[in-house]
Amino acid sequence: MSRKTAGRLVVPGEVIVTGNYRAGANTVKISSSVIATRTGLLRMSGNVVSVVALRGFYTPQVGDRVIGVIEDLEGNGWKVDINAPYPAFLPASEIFGRRFDPLRHNLFEKLPLGSVVYAKVRAFDRTQNTLLTLKGPGMGRIEEGILAYITPQKIPRLIGKSGSMIALVKQFTNTKLIVGENGRVVVVSRDKASEERVLAAIKKIDEEAHISGLTERVIEVLRGEA
Amino acid sequence: MKPEGLVLINNEGLRTDGRTLNDLRKTEIILGYLKHANGSVYYKQGNTKIVAAVFGPSEAHPRHLALPDRAILRVRYHMAPFSVEERKSPAPTRREVELSMVIRNALEPIVISELFPRTLIDIFIEVIQADGGTRGAGVTAAALALADAGIPLRSLVAACAAGKVDGKVVLDLNDLEDKYGEADMPVAYLPTLNKISLLQMDGKMKVEEFKEALSIAINGCMKLYQAQVGAIRNKYTLEDQG
Numbered sequence: 001m002s003r004k005t006a007g008r009l010v011v012p013g014e015v016i017v018t019g020n021y022r023a024g025a026n027t028v029k030i031s032s033s034v035i036a037t038r039t040g041l042l043r044m045s046g047n048v049v050s051v052v053a054l055r056g057f058y059t060p061q062v063g064d065r066v067i068g069v070i071e072d073l074e075g076n077g078w079k080v081d082i083n084a085p086y087p088a089f090l091p092a093s094e095i096f097g098r099r100f101d102p103l104r105h106n107l108f109e110k111l112p113l114g115s116v117v118y119a120k121v122r123a124f125d126r127t128q129n130t131l132l133t134l135k136g137p138g139m140g141r142i143e144e145g146i147l148a149y150i151t152p153q154k155i156p157r158l159i160g161k162s163g164s165m166i167a168l169v170k171q172f173t174n175t176k177l178i179v180g181e182n183g184r185v186v187v188v189s190r191d192k193a194s195e196e197r198v199l200a201a202i203k204k205i206d207e208e209a210h211i212s213g214l215t216e217r218v219i220e221v222l223r224g225e226a
Numbered sequence: 227m228k229p230e231g232l233v234l235i236n237n238e239g240l241r242t243d244g245r246t247l248n249d250l251r252k253t254e255i256i257l258g259y260l261k262h263a264n265g266s267v268y269y270k271q272g273n274t275k276i277v278a279a280v281f282g283p284s285e286a287h288p289r290h291l292a293l294p295d296r297a298i299l300r301v302r303y304h305m306a307p308f309s310v311e312e313r314k315s316p317a318p319t320r321r322e323v324e325l326s327m328v329i330r331n332a333l334e335p336i337v338i339s340e341l342f343p344r345t346l347i348d349i350f351i352e353v354i355q356a357d358g359g360t361r362g363a364g365v366t367a368a369a370l371a372l373a374d375a376g377i378p379l380r381s382l383v384a385a386c387a388a389g390k391v392d393g394k395v396v397l398d399l400n401d402l403e404d405k406y407g408e409a410d411m412p413v414a415y416l417p418t419l420n421k422i423s424l425l426q427m428d429g430k431m432k433v434e435e436f437k438e439a440l441s442i443a444i445n446g447c448m449k450l451y452q453a454q455v456g457a458i459r460n461k462y463t464l465e466d467q468g
Binding site for chain 2: 037054055057085086087
């Protein structure tokens with residue numbers, strides 16, 4: 001039995017259209033054909049052809065809010081793993097301010113290896129590593145909760161239209177979610193049962209984001225029915 | 227030396243495993259076979275069984291490998307000690323090192339590596355059971371694993387061999403035909419771009435036979451390509467069994 005996908009499913013290398021079209025996200029134009037480069041759902045807007053990918057990795061973009069894990073200490077900052085092909089750097093001045101002095105301040109005390117931070121991408125291009133900043137509401141070290149993972153391309157579905165899916169999760173389980181655009185989610189909940197239901201819901205969204213009727217199925221999971 | 231009494235193609239034109247000259251072996255594809263890899267596949271073609279896994283793109287280590295304008299591919303083709311009749315030493319042999327390079331060359335044209343310079347994509351091809359055509363199966367499986375990892379691709383690539391057995395041009399040789407046949411010619415084909423990314427030949431064929439072999443090999447690749455596309459589609463549209 002097959003299930004209905006929310007749009008036409010394309011596979012890498014598939015010729016989507018030929019002619020006067022422009023290649024959008026996850027597509028490439030070779031001679032006059034627009035070809036899908038990733039598995040995903042087709043979106044056409046005017047003459048722009050794009051694919052909403054179902055599989056992929058995180059590529060940083062300036063302004064993204066990400067959840068990073070401290071990987072290493074360097075002379076004047078931290079090396080942070082943000083689940084991207086490129087490492088990220090968080091300058092010590094983000095925590096200690098401009099008066100940072102490597103002789104007086106202890107990087108390890110503030111953010112030891114393995115600690116989790118909620119940060120914003122300040123600068124990135126593919127010739128330079130990502131630079132992070134902690135300026136902004138809610139940014140900084142995350143002290144509690146557990147880390148969950150989701151395919152980065154599915155973060156928009158986890159958030160939902162103007163935050164509807166997140167609101168749903170909060171409504172049913174009274175948990176707090178911190179969502180990083182790099183495919184990491186911190187779940188802060190009061191009890192084990194609701195934590196498990198939220199994790200199950202995240203897994204459901206990850207696996208079935210492309211199938212119609214996602215919201216109903218997520219509600220079932222959150223109620224503990226599925 | 228061909229063992230006495232071994233008939234590779236019988237009077238009815240059937241081969242040792244009951245196939246006709248232009249038949250491919252039956253394939254089985256399970257995408258997302260491994261939990262920890264970014265992309266993975268289990269691929270079976272007749273009795274040849276392969277697991278392919280992809281990690282990355284990630285920071286290139288050692289650093290000097292990284293290229294400033296594109297990602298690099300690192301391919302490891304490896305045969306498990308139990309994949310052949312007599313235990314094979316697990317250490318990489320000269321043949322495996324060469325095949326790793328050949329497979330890398332066959333895969334490089336499909337990966338849009340300019341999109342993520344300075345990174346490294348690791349591809350592991352583990353032959354679990356070998357029965358001829360492992361390099362072709364390795365290419366076909368690796369392409370699926372790359373697609374499963376969400377790495378941007380220009381095209382998929384499918385590969386299979388054609389060759390000459392008992393004086394006849396045949397498709398997709400198994401181990402017996404490979405060993406005791408006259409020629410073996412693996413071909414990797416990129417259907418979207420209509421290009422060949424791997425063409426090797428071992429043995430002798432006449433020019434006409436070569437042309438015929440190339441043509442049926444490309445047909446075979448097209449059929450495998452359909453199987454690849456079908457496997458990807460199935461993964462996202464089939465009802466969960468659990």
